Amino acid sequence: MAFSKNKDLESDQTKYKSLRNKKFFGLVLNRTVVYVILMFLAVITLLPLMWAVAASFTPLNKVFEYTYPFQFKALLPNDFTWEAYQNLFDRGMGNAIKNSLILAFSSVFFGGIISALAGFAFGSFDFKGKNFIFAIVVITFMIPTDIIAIPSYMLVRRLGWLNSYTGLIVPSLAHGMAIFLFTQFFKGFPKELLEAARVDGASWFRIFLSIVLPNSKPVILSASLLLFVGQWGSFFWPLLVAPTPKMQVVQMAVATAQGEYRTLWNELMAGALIAAIIPILIIMPFQRYYIEGISGTGVKG
Known part of the structure; x- marks a missing residue:
């Protein structure tokens, strides 16, 4: 058994x-x-x-x-040569990179300030018409640029901003998506901290600078990367308001390799790589903060 x-x-x-x-x-x-x-x-x-x-x-x-x-x-390179890159820089790629960096970092700095202040107002205060105004802001980043390009161009022309950094930068400072990110983040910011600071006599601007911004690193970096990439990749608006060689941006410099009857494929590929590598080098060190910022706002990919 x-x-x-x-x-x-x-x-x-x-x-x-x-x-x-x-x-x-x-x-x-x-x-x-x-x-x-x-x-x-x-x-x-x-x-x-x-x-x-x-x-x-x-x-x-x-x-x-x-x-x-x-x-x-x-x-693999067939008969290795730097000819394509040399031709691009001879036609002004270096100046185009400088212009694109100026536009991108200006958009990050000034656009970031405007977006953060607007997001703080929408996320921390209750005022009449807030939801309606915020809905308009959200709608703005859903409207294709082509629809408002001509009215915006006419306004820039009347202001005398054609072929200038001002005409390229100012229209992009009010960025609906960046405002949305800041708003969603500030909605979850502890109201107790804000109320305690107000009891201590701090002004709202002081609270914003001393308490809110130092604790908003993820969303600041997330919005900054969004603004940088958006401005770096712009082509249609710079082509419309600043078509001169002196003011051309990277995307316009890349487009010079493609003519009506002939395409310089090696230069086109070289330009595309230059246009892609620079934002990648800037974004990669801050990738962790970018992901934290997106996840913290509740935006789903």
Whole structure:
């Protein structure tokens, strides 16, 4: 009887080990399949980027030499040269980068101040018509730029701001999305801190500078990155109000590689890489704060 029980126990243990091994094997197999699929998708995603990098260091007459039919040689520079980058900078890419940086950082600084103050007002105070005004602010970042471009251009022209930094910067300072981010963040700010500061005799502006801003680093960085990227990537508005070579921005400098009858593909790829690398280098160190700011505002991607 005891022998039979031991035999049944050993049989159950064997079945359990077999079942556990099958589950483990199934889990490993599932993960392996998932990783293989993800690696395949990653390679497909990276192939165009690798080709763009290679094309930017390749003479124009050899850019498509190994692409039809496709060969992996196309992912490496064919007859390495800096010609594309040199031509871009000869046509004013350096000045365009300077202009774009001036516009982007000006938008971050002045636009950030305006957005933070507006967000503090919407998030911390109750006043007549607040919801209506906030709804208008939210609607503004849903309206395509093309719809208001002509009226905005006519206003800038009447003010004499054409071909100037003022005409490029001022219209972008009131940023609806940045105001929305600050508003959502300040709605969750502890009201007890604000009330305690008011009891101590602090003005609202003092409270904003000394209490609110020092505790709002995530949303400040999040909104700053949003403003920077938005201004850095602008093309249509600068083309409309400041089309002169002296005032051209990076996106306009990149567009010079594409003519009506001919496209300089190596220069186009070089310009695209320059336009992408600079914001990436600026954003990457603050990526953690960007994610914290977005998650803290309740915005879903």
